[in-house]
Amino acid sequence: MEEAGEDMTRKTGMEMIQGTLDLLVLQTLAALGPMHGYGIARRLEQVSDEVLSLNQGTLYPALTRLSHRGWIGSEWGTSDNNRRAKFYSITDAGRKRLEREREDWRRVSSVVNRVLAEPAS
Numbered sequence: 346m347e348e349a350g351e352d353m354t355r356k357t358g359m360e361m362i363q364g365t366l367d368l369l370v371l372q373t374l375a376a377l378g379p380m381h382g383y384g385i386a387r388r389l390e391q392v393s394d395e396v397l398s399l400n401q402g403t404l405y406p407a408l409t410r411l412s413h414r415g416w417i418g419s420e421w422g423t424s425d426n427n428r429r430a431k432f433y434s435i436t437d438a439g440r441k442r443l444e445r446e447r448e449d450w451r452r453v454s455s456v457v458n459r460v461l462a463e464p465a466s
Contacts (some may be wrong), residue, residue: 366407367416368450371443374417374435381422381430382408408433416442437451 373388374380380388385408386399395450416439424430435443 360430365450366399366403367411368443368446370404370407371416371435371446372410374433375440375443379422379432379434383424383430385433397432406454411439414442415439421457 352387369389370385373385377388382401382404386404389397389399408417408419410418412433417433418434418436421429433436451455
């Protein structure tokens with residue numbers, strides 16, 4: 346039987362992962378250049394050793410959100426398997442946002458690591 350707080354912990358963990366998705370997508374596009382959504386998802390799965398598993402219901406709303414904010418652009422093209430696909434690329438505004446997000450992530454992860462390093466009582 347689950348403890349009362351266990352379900353909340355899982356939800357919080359998922360919210361944290363979802364909150365970092367924009368950062369991960371921007372970093373992927375900055376590092377590898379224009380990619381279609383499927384390619385972005387596969388790359389994040391590969392780099393995370395399959396810990397992250399992104400489905401369309403997770404990735405495409407993030408791509409739409411990033412596009413509306415002007416952090417990525419898109420254009421139609423042909424994929425490696427000759428299918429029509431939308432390719433996403435990071436914009437100058439997206440690069441600026443990525444740098445801010447990286448700094449925020451480093452600061453937050455540093456704090457979390459310090460707290461986790463404290464001995465349990």
